[in-house]
Amino acid sequence: MKSASKPRSRQVMDFPLDVRTQEKAKTDKAPCVASGRLATYAPDGRNVERFLALLSRRMNRHIAVSMIGCVHCGLCADSCHYSLVFPDDPQMTPVAKADRIRKIFKRHSDWTGRIVPWWVGAKSPADDADLNELKNVAFGLCSACRRCTFSCPMGVDTGGLVRFTRGLLTAVGIVPEGIFNVSRDQWDTGNQMGVQEDDYLETLAWMRDEARTELGDDSLDIPVDKEGCDFLYAINPREIKFDPRSIGQAAKIFHLAGESWTMPRWGWDNTSFGLFSGDDALGAYIANNVYEAAVRLKAKRLVISECGHGFRATRWEGYGWARRDQDVPSESVVVTLERWLREGRLKVDKSRNMLPVTFHDSCNVARSSGLTEEPRRVLKRVCADFREMTPNRTENYCCTGGGGLLSMAEYRPVRLEAAAIKARQMEATGAKLVCTMCHNCIDGLNDVIKHYNLDMKVVQILELVDTALIR
Ligand code: SF4
Ligand code: SF4
Known part of the structure; x- marks a missing residue:
């Protein structure tokens, strides 16, 4: 296995300002009504002013507690894969990353x-170059995994502070190009990969026939x-675009379980x-879009396919963002599978x-969602040799591609170096398959496997259940 080399955070800090101005965004792709709500960069020298106004306007109790609660004990340094892999670079510690926004808040x-200000290290950004750094x-040195959040005795949510900071920067158009482009596609087409309706329906028909x-x-x-x-089934667009097998596997399992289900024509992206x-x-x-689809189609519940951030967004955060009640109950497909196995509706052979x-x-x-036991119960039912990673559950290390990092190519080298700890953790299990219930983690883990030459393959729970099914 390869080992990590020298710290690269300095290079990451120095990435130039590469933002989408209104003109540039127009030449990328004609924006529709929805993407007009995505901020583009204005080179008018007023971004710091806008940033500070938003900092004040968007402040809430949760963020304020994390801003003022840190006592700089340094305990969180041992929880971050960046600071564990680059122990000689203090900029990689969660507290140093959070202090970048904390000092602006203090000022x-x-x-x-x-x-x-000199006494408490308060400092305001001077210009767009400071916002770019x-x-x-915020985007390049943190996967927003929240592992540090769980180790802080003061309850500081550094992952939450990072997301808050990202939101302020996104609102002034100082945002990595990959994040900008995918966000625009999601606004424009209702799904993050810009899948057109014809392609969506054709792929579903193809998987049905298979x-x-x-x-x-x-x-x-x-x-x-x-x-x-x-139930209504909402998926990750990656399933349509790159791995439709998971839809076919789901269809077979749902059919054998004997429940009625549907996919919506619109409102199917759970990410x-x-x-x-x-x-x-x-x-x-x-x-x-997803909640409305479930209501419109009078579905009794909403089932979310194997996607980590999609599950968190649709099962929990989305109701708050959309300011609505849970009209239709929602759950992960892994919870559905676990129930069907327990009830004997699916017969499986782990051999x-x-x-x-x-x-x-x-x-x-x-x-971030507290779902740890159902996937294990399913895996123990359908696999002959299940082995835990160490650490695991809420202590597990990020796949290192979380927080949208897979879409930000400029930060890939440092991301893969910080993945050394993930590679060691996976290799130590001696397993040949690493299973994850997340399409984002599939790509993150595949990158780690390739970069560190590991003899492993990434699979999902649906795939293992499908293989074990007695038809
Ligand atoms: S965030 Fe929490 S664990 Fe980290 S230095 Fe501050 S108080 Fe300590
Ligand atoms: S959220 Fe994760 S990647 Fe970000 S600073 Fe904390 S531990 Fe590190």
Whole structure:
């Protein structure tokens, strides 16, 4: 296995200002009405002023507590994969990253920083270059995994502060190009990969036909916009674009379990770039599309496919962003599978999955959503040799591609170096398969496996259940 080399945070801080101005954004792609709500960079010298106004306007109790609660004990340094891999670089510690926004808060919102700024380290950004450096830290040196949040004795949510900071920068258009482009696609098309309706419907029909052939049962269907079903199924657009097998696997399992289900023609994307960019309006728009689809189709519940941030956004955060009650109850498909296995609605044979398998807890599923036991119960039912990673559950390390980092190519080198600890953790299990219930983690873990030459393959729970099914 390769080892990590020297710290690279200095290079990350120095990434130049690369933002989408209104003109540039127009040449990328004609913006539609929705993407007009995505801020573009204005080179008019007033971004610091706008940033500070938003800092004050968006402040809430949760963020204020994290701003003022830190006693700089340094305990969180041992929880961050960046600071563990680069122990000689103090800039990699969670507290140093959070202090970048904390010193601005102190200068403008805290009385100590207003009266004795030199004493408490308070400092205001001077210009767009300072905001750009803040962008490189908030987006480039943190996967918003919240592992440090769980180790802070003062209850400081550094991951939350990072998201808050990202939101302020996104609102003034100082945002990595990858985040900008995916957010624009999500605003424009209702899904983060810009999948057109024809492609979506054709892929569903293709997977239906494959699943029918495999089961030898022409009554199997992937219904679209069918009213009054037991559940509506919302997926990650990556499933349509890059890995439709997961839809076919789900269709077979749902058919054998005997529940009625549907996918919506509109409102099927369970993911949310608003969670990554800190843009609550985008988060609300996408989550609302899904909630409205479930209401419109009179579904009894909403089932969310295997996506970590999609689960967190749709199951929890979206209701807050959209300011609405849970009209329709929602759950992860892994919870659904666990219930069906427990009730005997699915018959499985674990000897069909003989390779040793370990489980990677997605940060957004385990730490931020508290879902840790159902995936294990399913894996123990369908796999002959299940092995825990250490640490695991809420203590697990990030796949290192979380927080939207997979879409930000400029930070890839430092991300992969910081992944050394993840590679060691996975290798130590001796497993040949690493299972995760997250499409984002699949890509993050595949990057780690490739970069560190590990002899492992990434799989999802649906795939292992499908393999073990007695048909
Ligand atoms: S553990 Fe909490 S209080 Fe201590 S340095 Fe980290 S954020 Fe601050
Ligand atoms: S949220 Fe995760 S990546 Fe970010 S500083 Fe904390 S531990 Fe490090």
